[in-house]
Amino acid sequence: MAKIQLIATAPMGLEAIVADEIRQLGYDDVTVENGRVTFAGDELAICRANLWLRTADRVLIKMGEFAARTFDELFEGTKALPWPDWIPEDAEFPVDGRSHKSQLSSVPACQGIVKKAIVEKMKTNYHTEWFEERGPRYRIEVSLLKDIATLTLDTTGVGLHKRGYRKLITEAPLKETMAAAIVLLSKWRAERPFYDPFCGSGTLPIEAAMIGWNIAPGLRRSFAAEDWPAVPEKLWREARDEAYDLLRDDVPLEITGSDIDPAAIDVALAAAKAAGLASELRFRTEPVAKIRPSGDYGCLITNPPYGERLGDQQEVERALRQLGGITAAMPTWSVFVLSPSRQLEHYMGRPASRKRKLYNGRIECQLYQYWAAGGVYSVAKKSPEPKL
Structure with a gap:
């Protein structure tokens, strides 16, 4: 199989985590940029990356990149790319676009030029003047940045954060990709207790279990x-068979989520059931003041509400102070709190060991990290990293 340039798009702040995931899949030719990670792979890599990447948004094929300061340059550069190698005669191929700091600033005009250039290329290859566009969908994007055009094909479809288990949502849900990133950043391992006292729809506990x-x-x-005919069904079967072989569902889990809102707990229970994890996760309706995480060397990982579920800011502050008091009496536990509040350390009653800027959607947040006594790695025995 020939080498293909692939792009895993990433939320701001998560690019390095996405790059680590790609390397764990065995792809070492990795380039990290703002909002994306480029790597080389083959057709099987398309399948494996879509199945395995927890923190990326999409997996794209990089069709080409070239300077485009005029519509003629955009047309000719697009037409020169090997579209018929990927797009069959009956395909539906809509074109999306964006432009930033480029002379070609009209996105609709750029989309029209790219569509016309691809049609002209395909006319030559398929010897036809008309394309019905009733077959498989190939979403194309033209992205212009500082007069450089990047043309991509989207292999993913619905974004990777859509795992398929969350049918219902609560207010201000945490994206699955962000939840997975926080768990990965925490270095939590399956043999350690896990607790989320503001679990909402259960995304953090479910992603931890996965x-x-x-x-x-x-x-x-x-x-x-x-x-797509260019990515044979046998490759998808091979990638899925590999994933099933690597599944470790014999490992006991001690994962608990709680929330003051009983409706949120109902949503979390439904999501856990849809994910096939209902018997492994514990959810309960409980205010943070009453939580009592059990065990040693655990991880408390949470995304407290910004006021929606608890009613008003004073209640949020009170809950965070209660969380600070409870976790201060848990010296063997590491605590990770994602919050946009600049006052969180004040409410918790102690400075964080470390802070990391992350974006929950468009909301700038900090991941406040409170390491266990002796450091975040001062824990009971660790299980080895899973091999992919």
């Missing part, structure tokens, strides 16, 4: 490229 059992996050969903 990491603990080494469940490929895309195992229960489909992808746009599954309908």
Whole structure:
């Protein structure tokens, strides 16, 4: 199989984590840029990346990149690319676009030029003047940045954060990709207790369980490229068989989520059931003041509400002070709190060991890290990293 340039798009602040995931999959030719990670692979890499990447948004094929200061340059550069190698005669191929700091600033005009250039290329290859566009979908994007055009094909379809288990949502839900990133950053391992006292719809506990059992996050969903002739069905079967072989569902898990809102707990229970994890996760309706995480060397990882579920800011502050008091009496536990509040350390009653800027959607947050006595790595025995 020939080498293909692939791009895993990433939320701001998560690029290094996405790059680490790609390397764990065995792809070493990795370049990290703002909002994306480029790597080389083959057709099987398209399948494996879509199935396995927990923190990326999409997996794209990089069709080409070239300077485009005029519409003629954009047309000729697009037409020169090997579109018929990927797009069959009956394909549907819509074109999306964006432009930033480029002379070609009209996105609709750029989309029209790219569409016309691809049609002209395909006319030559398929010897036809008309394309019905009733077949598989190939979403094309033209991205212009500082007069450089990048043309991509989207292999994913619906974004990778859509695992398939969350049918219902609570207010201000945490994206699955961000939840997975926080768990990965915490270095939590399956033999350690896990607790989320503001669990909402259960995303953090569910993502932790999927990491603990080494469940490929895309195992229960489909992808746009599954309908593409250029990515044979046998490769998708091979990638899924590999994922099932690497699943470690014999590992005992001690994962608990609680929330003051009983409706949120109902949503979390439904999501856990849809994920096939209902018997492994514990959820309960409980205010933070009453939580009593059990065990040693655990991880408390949470995304407290910004006021929506607890009613008003004073209640949020009170809950955070209660969390600070409870966790201060848990010296063997590491605590990770994602919050946009600049006052969180004040409410918790102690400075964080470390802070890391992350974006929950468009909201700038900090991941406040409170390491266990002796450091975040001062824990009971660790399990080895799963091999992919």
